[in-house]
Amino acid sequence: MILIGGPPMIGETTIARRLAARLDYGTMSTDDLGQSIRAVTTPDSHPNLHLMSGIDHREYYVSRSTERLIQDAENQPQASCLPSKQLSAARGLGRPHRHRGLDVDARSRRKSKP
Template sequence: MNKLTLIGGAPLSGKTTLSRKIASRDGAVELSTDSIRSWMKSLVSPNGYPGLFYSDNMSAEDFYIKYDTPQSVVDGEIAEGRQVEKGVLALLKTEVTWDHLVVEGIAITPELMTKIRDEYRDREVECIILVDEDRHRIHDRISGRGLWGPLDSYPNSLIPKEVEWVILYNKWFHEQAIEYGIKILTVEQITLRPVS
């Protein structure tokens, strides 16, 4: 692998959109941390990796009763991401033959990007954090497609809770990107102009 592009950010920030644009432009292989998480969950136990399973076997209503503040949801997502990080690092240690790999997802944090960039100095590592702190756009996207699952699979009354934690998670990613010196792009930047 000659080039690795890492794209992190909160849900709905445009990670998949940007990943697809880069893959289309460069002929790169795309990989989502959602896929890595699913793969890991089929291989490990909840006892060894509790963060991977923190929302399993719960309805949306039960989840938002148990995790009743935006911060508690963000904390759970961060903990899950730290568990998925182990799978990302394990994959990168294999002898992959792809020329360019794009990995995107909420588990791709600025801290992980820094670790990977330091570990793989022999290749080009591009790091991008996407943020969207526009409350109205986030609300409209969740209202149009759902977040917990498909929109019709849980009560619309939970959407305001989802908006709040997604906003908070975007702020966390933004602050972490500044702390670690990682490039930040906004939704507008990836939707209004070509990828450079």
């Protein structure tokens, strides 16, 4: 597994896709994982996880004060503290599945061979 991260809109997805193609790996976006986790939680149960739902990230960063951005960043670790049952459901652990048209082994995210 190779993780590539950074601020929104700087090209992580482009780099990840090119690297995955070169290494014959499948890809999974953290946006996809976040969407899956949000599907098995609610804003009431995990408000920090749903903080950015439906928000244009570019608008979010330019419309908030530095203090608010810091506060939101400090809340992010709380968003990732989910019970393992919810994480397993969100990740589909142990089950092969299709991701963006590719057969993907959920344990390694490597393309499954037919």
